[in-house]
Amino acid sequence: MNSRLLDLQQRVLSKNDQLAQSLRNRFQSAQILTLNLVSSPGSGKTAFLEKTLAQMSQTWAVAALVGDLATDNDAKRLARSGAPVRQIVTEGMCHLEAEMIDLHLQGWNLAKLQFLFIENVGNLVCPSSYDLGEALRVVLLSVTEGEDKPLKYPPMFSSADVAIITKIDLAEAVEFDRNAAHANLRAVAPNIRIFESSAKTGAGVTEWIEFLVQKRESMFFQTPKE
Amino acid sequence: MNSRLLDLQQRVLSKNDQLAQSLRNRFQSAQILTLNLVSSPGSGKTAFLEKTLAQMSQTWAVAALVGDLATDNDAKRLARSGAPVRQIVTEGMCHLEAEMIDLHLQGWNLAKLQFLFIENVGNLVCPSSYDLGEALRVVLLSVTEGEDKPLKYPPMFSSADVAIITKIDLAEAVEFDRNAAHANLRAVAPNIRIFESSAKTGAGVTEWIEFLVQKRESMFFQTPKE
Numbered sequence: 001m002n003s004r005l006l007d008l009q010q011r012v013l014s015k016n017d018q019l020a021q022s023l024r025n026r027f028q029s030a031q032i033l034t035l036n037l038v039s040s041p042g043s044g045k046t047a048f049l050e051k052t053l054a055q056m057s058q059t060w061a062v063a064a065l066v067g068d069l070a071t072d073n074d075a076k077r078l079a080r081s082g083a084p085v086r087q088i089v090t091e092g093m094c095h096l097e098a099e100m101i102d103l104h105l106q107g108w109n110l111a112k113l114q115f116l117f118i119e120n121v122g123n124l125v126c127p128s129s130y131d132l133g134e135a136l137r138v139v140l141l142s143v144t145e146g147e148d149k150p151l152k153y154p155p156m157f158s159s160a161d162v163a164i165i166t167k168i169d170l171a172e173a174v175e176f177d178r179n180a181a182h183a184n185l186r187a188v189a190p191n192i193r194i195f196e197s198s199a200k201t202g203a204g205v206t207e208w209i210e211f212l213v214q215k216r217e218s219m220f221f222q223t224p225k226e
Numbered sequence: 227m228n229s230r231l232l233d234l235q236q237r238v239l240s241k242n243d244q245l246a247q248s249l250r251n252r253f254q255s256a257q258i259l260t261l262n263l264v265s266s267p268g269s270g271k272t273a274f275l276e277k278t279l280a281q282m283s284q285t286w287a288v289a290a291l292v293g294d295l296a297t298d299n300d301a302k303r304l305a306r307s308g309a310p311v312r313q314i315v316t317e318g319m320c321h322l323e324a325e326m327i328d329l330h331l332q333g334w335n336l337a338k339l340q341f342l343f344i345e346n347v348g349n350l351v352c353p354s355s356y357d358l359g360e361a362l363r364v365v366l367l368s369v370t371e372g373e374d375k376p377l378k379y380p381p382m383f384s385s386a387d388v389a390i391i392t393k394i395d396l397a398e399a400v401e402f403d404r405n406a407a408h409a410n411l412r413a414v415a416p417n418i419r420i421f422e423s424s425a426k427t428g429a430g431v432t433e434w435i436e437f438l439v440q441k442r443e444s445m446f447f448q449t450p451k452e
Contacts, residue, residue, distance in 0.1 A: 004234060005231075005234045005235065005238055008230060008231045012231055040266045040267040040268055040348070041350045041371060041375055041378070041379060042266055042269075042368070042371025042372050042375060043268075068378050069351065069378060069379055069380065069381070070377065070378060070379075070380050071374075071377050071378055073374060073377070073378070074378075092351075092381055093351075094320065094349070094351035094352050121351065122266070122350065122378070122379075123320070123349060123350070123351055123352075124267045124348065124349070125295065125318075125319075125320035125347065125349055125352070126320050126349075126351070126352065142268070142370065144268065144368065144370040144393070144396070145267060145268025146268050148297075148299060149267055149268060151296065151297050151299070152267070152294050152295060152296060152297055152299070152300075152348070153267060153295055153296075153348075154295065154296050155295070155318055167370070170370070170396070170399060170400065173396060173399045174396065
């Protein structure tokens with residue numbers, strides 16, 4: 001690539017990093033656990049988030065921002081949970097940036113929120129370079145995509161804290177090789193925490209929510225539940 | 227986005243377009259039908275291409291270039307067909323560019339080729355902006371990804387000439403809505419040609435190959451078979 005273009009991209013990234021850090025500080029002061037959900041298109045981010053919001057919103061103050069190139073379909077789906085949801089339309093851009101998060105938080109009282117979910121644009125490449133101020137980066141990988149994806153898209157998987165293997169109800173139909181998938185995840189991200197779930201059957205969702213609640217307690221209240 | 231960055235990106239795109247046009251001229255003189263295969267990660271591009279190459283290479287002079295951020299797994303898989311195959315490792319870049327195609331064609335005698343398949347990086351956003359000199363842009367959409375994808379990634383689908391709905395063997399298991407998928411494809415790409423296929427069962431592959439052979443004849447020999 002053109003070196004002047006690379007230069008300018010570096011500057012855009014560094015500006016993004018600064019803004020992400022200021023968002024992170026705001027989330028910390030407000031004791032919000034913020035998550036950045038990334039994956040291929042069609043991995044089931046929205047379905048998984050829908051389940052998560054529906055279950056969590058009974059007990060916790062949750063909200064979501066959702067990014068797409070076009071349409072507000074996902075925001076409409078997620079809003080059925082009753083949680084506050086806003087759509088970010090990127091108009092062709094392949095990732096979310098910290099500036100878009102900052103803009104779309106306006107008018108929300110952060111002091112009243114406990115968990116903020118950011119659903120990124122479906123893309124296993126570009127979002128890996130853009131910090132959104134999240135505490136946890138969560139990559140979703142559906143059993144239908146193939147166990148090799150962590151090896152083929154290393155920047156995304158190695159930058160993630162948590163991996164959710166989705167559509168686990170289809171594992172048998174697609175002859176999903178669980179051991180290979182886990183081994184490939186750990187090959188690029190040795191410390192990644194792995195969950196398996198199905199938005200269809202609800203499998204794994206409760207365990208995931210318990211993890212988030214405990215994570216938030218350990219971040220902000222220093223006496224984690226055991 | 228920064229306006230200087232946009233400016234520079236425009237110049238990179240325009241340089242890419244010029245090089246793509248010169249590739250297109252070379253493919254035309256050599257009477258090669260060149261295809262650019264794009265999709266999400268895990269839509270089954272490599273499996274579909276593997277089936278296509280294995281069947282076509284018995285009769286036709288076919289070759290493939292395959293792009294990935296990392297690994298040469300796909301080139302190894304495709305080479306089992308016996309066709310010449312080269313891996314393009316993009317080292318983190320989210321798409322192929324015409325320059326990479328030009329570079330990786332070196333040493334191949336184009337006069338002896340009839341079909342060239344380019345498997346792009348798995349990404350439903352970035353590759354849409356980069357012409358590779360192809361005669362046909364082919365977007366793959368697996369039944370597991372959801373019927374809404376054409377509406378959510380319009381630039382990719384509207385720039386494609388052909389759509390292949392893959393993993394059709396899983397249609398029932400995922401309650402695939404065929405009518406909705408076709409309607410959404412046509413909503414963003416009214417003239418798109420749609421095929422359905424399964425690399426597992428082989429369904430649809432013969433019809434697809436017949437289409438390619440006929441397309442090549444109509445492009446270069448003016449008396450298409452009926």
